[in-house]
Amino acid sequence: MIFLMFTAMFEHSFSLTLEERVQQLERKVQQLEKRIEALEGKKQISMPSSQITDVIVADKNQKLITYTVLSKKFNPLKLKESLWQRSDQIVLKMLFKNNTQKELSNISGKVMIFVDEKKAMEKKININKALNFFKGMTIKPGEEVKMRIEIDYDPANPLHRKVKELPLNKLTVKFYPLKIDFADGTVKYIKYRGSE
Known part of the structure; x- marks a missing residue:
């Protein structure tokens, strides 16, 4: 039995x-x-959202995650790096700031570089502090995270060549967050107005 x-x-x-x-x-x-x-007795933090609770509706100038481009340089492929790096790269140093009222564990999004309003380069990125045990593993409200963004360079592409040649102040760099993972386990997806 x-x-x-x-x-x-x-x-x-x-x-x-x-x-x-x-x-x-x-x-x-x-x-x-x-x-x-x-x-x-906590009140939930109100964020602009749609009828679907896991989606935040934002415009192209969203303020949830703001960013600053600190520098741009060209990184040619070196022989010793050829095992893990496949091509020359454009390297951006960027600073991302958490403007939400909650701690974040990860921000997924894309960085885009424009030349004369034409999209020249794009790279999907994840912003997190997973390997930084000394400063904590979450991005606190108001905290900034510095990142190095490496984008593969194609010398045959004329727009890539322009990105390489032009100074940073002649380029437009934009960052669009697509998904925000909060430290409490909730996830929000960013939907941009006019992108239906």
């Missing part, structure tokens, strides 16, 4: 797929978060 009960419990726990078990756990965590917020 005990063996049959144990077998029935064991089969039930494996009858759910791993994905279903993860979804159940996520629902339980969300319920617990709501209960904790209710007990603590």
